[in-house]
Amino acid sequence: MLVVTTDGVPGRQITGALGIVRGSTVRAKHVGADIVAGLRSVVGGEVKEYAQLLAAAREQALDRMKAEATTLGADAVVAVRMETSTIRDGASEVIAYGTAVTLA
Secondary structure, three states, rough: HHHHHHHOOOOOOOOEEEEEEEEEEEEEEHHHHHHHHHHHHHHHHOHHHHHHHHHHHHHHHHHHHHHHHHHHHEEEEEEEEEEEEEEEEEEEEEEEEEEEEEEE
8 A cells, every 4th residue: 555645646647536544543651651751851862662652653543544545445545644632641642644546
């Protein structure tokens, strides 16, 4: 499954738009990671525990979006965007969305 942030796929012609597809996940912080992150925030630097959590959430959201596109019979998803929002303290949603298309 091709996934691009552009409105088209270079070198390919879009033959049909199948609709918007999306994938999302909600992740909560882990108490152990919170303690380590709290200590790390005192000395500064990257909070690796949260970076890893969000990286995994982005991958899962993209995988779910691609799965939805596959069900529609898409060859690609164009104009892909990702957003993150806070659901409540300690929990964030990551959503990936775009337009499922068929290609020539």
